[in-house]
Amino acid sequence: MPLNLSAFLMSVRPPLPPRRTSRGPPPIPPRPSRPPDVDLARALARRPPPPPVKPQRVAPIACLECRDFTEPDAHAALFPRQSVASLDHLAHDLTARFASDTDKARAIFTWLHHNIAYDAPSFFSGNIRPATADSTLSSGLAVCDGYAGLFVALAARAGIEARKISGHGKGVGFLPPDPGAPVPPYSSGHAWNCALLDGTWRLIDPCWGAGALHGTTYQPGFAPRWFTSSPIDFVRTHYPEDPAYQLLSSDEGGPVSWEDYIMEPAGPTIFLDFYALSLWPAALQPPTRDIHAHTHVSFQLFKRCEHMSMAEADNFVFIISLGKERIPLAPNDAGGWSADAYIPSGVQEVSLYSVTTVDGRDAKGFGLQAFKSALGRKAMTFGGLARWNVI
Ligand SMILES: [Zn+2]
Known part of the structure; x- marks a missing residue:
């Protein structure tokens, strides 16, 4: 049964996260000028996680396309993975200075581009091992599932409700079926995110936003459209297992059927x-x-x-x-x-x-x-x- 969007939003809208009063910003962990050795990394990891900074609510900015992300994008480049002590520290460093969820999430999205490389050898060999946010942080390698998992882990630590969405993605090598061919059965092999940003659920694909495969070689390449695209654009290339995560109301033509999605003729x-x-x-x-x-x-x-x-x-x-x-x-x-x-x-x-x-x-x-x-x-x-x- 198709889910009603407003019912869905009600059902997934989380209670507000607990807020604690902060007494000013926490101390900044020392930044080694070179990648830390194992002992230093362990010492940093033993430090208690910084306390949460009280977020300020800001008015939602409806149009992400027009929004200036210069600041979160520049900020995200300041924390190379090798110098990161823990998920808690990274989430804090990336997001605490921003008042809005949208800027926090953007800093995480951009950080993933700079620091996590697509694990093309594992993808092409079919030897993909399950990843945790910690293992992705430590290896710097991921397929889509690892990007989406790390995004959720960092967003959660920043007080943002985020989910990993599984489904079909029209990624590398995808060719639409010939017109008139039988509709292929539903299949799934991609993962991306849904996050509640400043009062609006958004779809985000941090893996496709980070870079792309050229043949069997991964090349980093920032693709910010996978942060700003509307649900209407997303559903052209992403089909979530749970159609409610299309985030499309019936007025917007949702939910789109699998047949309409997968049989859509190739575009220019x-x-x-x-x-x-x-x-x-x-x-x-x-x-x-x-x-x-x-x-x-x-x-x-x-x-x-x-x-x-x-x-x-x-x-x-x-x-x-x-x-x-x-x-x-x-x-x-x-x-x-x-x-x-x-x-x-x-x-x-x-x-x-x-x-x-x-x-x-x-x-x-x-x-x-x-x-x-x-x-x-x-x-x-x-x-x-x-x-x-x-x-
Ligand atoms: Zn606009």
Whole structure:
């Protein structure tokens, strides 16, 4: 039986954690300038955990996309794993200075990127041993389950209610079934988190936020969208075993069925610059990987949130490239950019680019009219954002 979201929230909303009055910040443990030897680490671990700092409630900031995380991100880089004495110390060091749960959780999320590497050898050999938060902290290696477990352990010590969610993730190697193929049975192999941040339950994937596999090699690469994505975006790539953890109300189309999730056709190929420009994958049109020759296609592009500037001065010119044609996208009434194009035969693919430089100069703010008059007359470079196959 599908769960009602508000009933779910009521059932999982925790009692407020106990608050104790703090007499000022605790002493900062000594920071060795090099990784501590075993004796020093043991000595640090024997120190009593610091007392909790009284959190201050702050007004929730609804839009995570617009929020400035410079401070928690910079702070998270100050505590290399080798110098960490214990989970208690780490949780305190990372989070005590922040008043809001959102910033505390962000510092933990960013710390995991800097300090925990994906255990690709274990993943590919199938030899994944169960991890505890302590073992992940000490090894610095984890698969998704280890990231999610360590996130929960640190969040709990920071007074944040967090859970590990198990389910299916459309991760490395995932290919959607062919249209018309039988619906594959539910399967699960991923783990991520759900956390109550400043009064709102959020979905967070610290493993995908930390880096990615390239073939069989792990490369760290910070992907903050796995901290800020809305439940509507999450459910495109994450299917929790318990559908209530989609965090989608019926008004938002939830809960999404397994069939709808797993059978969704592949989308266009999206490149990293697309995310760097704060563009919104779920809104990219057309939404499918394949588009047909001899058809008119409307290409549409949107920022990740409505508060972000659409002004020419703040943006690059976006173009659709098909064969030798370069078609600029123009602002549309829906708050994004669009261009219509006829897809001729003989074209293998269609790409979306941003115009990154003109005559060697940064082309942010160059503008549509300037682009049109410069096209073919000035040297330009382009950054790949997305690509469709023409069939
Ligand atoms: Zn916003």
